[in-house]
Amino acid sequence: MALRVGVVGGGQLARMMIAPAVELGVELSVLAEEAGMAASLAATAVGDYRDAEAVLAFARAVDVVTFDHEHVPQPVLRALVDAGVAVHPGPDALQFAQDKLVMRARLAELGMPQPDWAAVSDADQLQAFLDDHGGRAVVKTPRGGYDGKGVRVVSAATEAADWFAALAEDANGGALLVEELVDFTRELAQQVARRPSGEVLAYPVVETVQRDGVCAEVVAPAPHAGDRLVAVAADIGVSIAEGLGVTGMLAVELFETTDDRLLVNELAMRPHNSGHWSQDGAVTGQFEQHLRAVLDLPLGDTTPRAAWSVMVNILGGPSADTLDARFAAVMAAHPDAKVHTYGKAPRPGRKVGHVNVVGDELDDVMYQARAAASHFAD
């Protein structure tokens, strides 16, 4: 019988595990939220990931359960573990990806470099933090945010009044996370893979370009990155993977500051947009690597296949036609571009695909990737 991996969540990350699963001969199953999602080809069940019974029933037919997202509630994760299911990443690790306050506290214990931060339960506490940090800061809801949602730059505590009001209505109470507004020169991301039995391997650190809080472009490896930067980033990634007990792929989003420090911004315990370049640009893409890691198989070579890889997201897509209506034009103009689409309907700002270009000259690779992706815009 083939090795069987079950993915909870039917989005594009699950979808992009299909190709390496087929190549390797791993039987991939997906528990999708609804029919017709991005990973529908491998969807063997449709169900609610918050329903322990549904997830348990799905898990019985696989060797290991992994995830398309970090939103499966802790009680469901614990029920899987209690039932003897192999879950990677496991609930102990996932709690740090599910709650940014818990994550900040644990990273502080591990001595990881971070922006100044605090848990604030009311407007007075937030205002005090603002007063101590130049009058501006980033406020985040600890849970449920992604792609810029649940994140707000404020210069007065009143600007988070609605979030504090929501906290007050929440029976669990709790607090918001506030972080200093870091004076950064650029954003980086560090991918790390780690197996349950302990093997851990870093990819080269990459530069990410965000627009409106959403990843727009990634350059791999990060340009102008000296040996020290590369080593420090890898060390941070490996330390977090080990310190939090992450299994599978881990993405660590980093700020590079004007005074040459790296500070940890966000974590993702799964294949991540900042690692999509590796599908075409590394010997082992992050989706294959994630499958290997969660199956506790030896990790693959993370070496880039060429000097440079650039990934450009297709955001929104054309409003009047489909992505593939643009294939003829983009493929004719960019025969070396690798086009990845997610089978999702175009919608403003939605990630519906990406383009990877790999080559030896950064200027040319960047130009080709951007030009190719631009064919899919309106």
Next chain:
Amino acid sequence: MALRVGVVGGGQLARMMIAPAVELGVELSVLAEEAGMAASLAATAVGDYRDAEAVLAFARAVDVVTFDHEHVPQPVLRALVDAGVAVHPGPDALQFAQDKLVMRARLAELGMPQPDWAAVSDADQLQAFLDDHGGRAVVKTPRGGYDGKGVRVVSAATEAADWFAALAEDANGGALLVEELVDFTRELAQQVARRPSGEVLAYPVVETVQRDGVCAEVVAPAPHAGDRLVAVAADIGVSIAEGLGVTGMLAVELFETTDDRLLVNELAMRPHNSGHWSQDGAVTGQFEQHLRAVLDLPLGDTTPRAAWSVMVNILGGPSADTLDARFAAVMAAHPDAKVHTYGKAPRPGRKVGHVNVVGDELDDVMYQARAAASHFAD
């Protein structure tokens, strides 16, 4: 609605179209001979490819029909075309892949370099050919042979007596193909992609190593291949693709003779074992290229990603356990090897997977690929 490609035949070639189809966002359907075949993930129907009704019903839900093999009978192919179905490659091209006598005659008309050959209807004709060609020759059944089946080296006409007897019982009569035993230094293969609208693109010519009539290894590009050899091979491939009206991938197996000529051995009008290296070793792998070509989309870049790629077939596989029982050992020893398996039960001599290794030093790439594949042997 997504672009829809239907593949007749559920073997490993159809299976290996799944990964690029998912990446691009092409909806792939497979008409499999039976349940549980290599391409079962994309199998939307099970049916007999010799049954025109079954194939027509399958074809109605796709934009273009293509093939995992060349065995679909001409009447079925013609019925599809008559029903307005786009079929690539089409029946006019496929007839040359289905009958080696028809192929030889057409290649002669095109002026392609070939071994001496003849159609022989009886033992006397075969003996006359043997007498003219040093007493030994290769006899082939024109139809249905593959991987060394239907091919026999003979030194006396009596050694083909059973095939002549079978011809005599066949209402269609017909003849056997006899070819001179070419004095070759090595075997090469030329991959070409061609679109219905005419664009045609060659891959670099590769060296193939056969054992017991089955492809064992491929080195891409062919070592010690000068510019002239590369150009002549590409020209032969392009001329045949255009001359026979091939659409999709074409593989031309070639002999390189001791006197530095290239002679056409066999043709395959589909992705071919000799092109598997391109999955990991070329910017555009042959399975993505085949999808692009049959959809009449612009062809992808055929440039190698690195200096050398070596593909080694996994033949037979372990008798006592499964391929994936060997994953831990092979992945630990060869982190840069790309393992491809076909979901087929091990059986002596059966192609159950292959390994690709890509890199800059041929000796090392060859060693890694062979060593990795050897982990799957008994």
